[in-house]
Each structure stands twice: as C-alpha cells, then as structure tokens.
Amino acid sequence: IGAGGLGDLAIRYGYQRFETQIMIAVVIILIIMVCGIQWIGDRLVSRLDKRNLRA
Numbered sequence: 001i002g003a004g005g006l007g008d009l010a011i012r013y014g015y016q017r018f019e020t021q022i023m024i025a026v027v028i029i030l031i032i033m034v035c036g037i038q039w040i041g042d043r044l045v046s047r048l049d050k051r052n053l054r055a
Contacts, residue, residue, distance in 0.1 A: 006030055 006026050014023020 006029060010023050010026035010030075013019050014026060
C-alpha cells in the first residue's frame with residue numbers, strides 16, 4: 001500500500017471513497033496477477049528441477 005500501486009488504488013478509491021466497482025475490479029486484477037505469477041513460477045520450477053527426470 002505504501003508504494004502507491006494497485007493495493008493503494010483499491011484502498012483510496014474503492015474503500016475510502018465507497019467506489020465498490022473500482023475496489024472489486026482491482027481485487028480481481030490482483031487475483032489474476034497472483035495466479036499468473038504462480039503459474040509461471042510453477043512452470044519454471046518444473047523445468048529447472050533436477051529431481052524431475054523426464055524420459
């Protein structure tokens with residue numbers, strides 16, 4: 001929140017100004033971003049993991 005990113009936008013405009021649509025949109029964007037980053041990380045780990053032997 002201190003850096004002024006999406007979380008800050010959700011707090012300032014969504015919560016403090018009672019703009020529910022903005023808050024919901026930002027939360028959905030954050031969820032999609034987290035899922036995407038997690039998916040990319042999982043793919044990288046599966047490719048770089050030395051224990052995972054592929055035939």
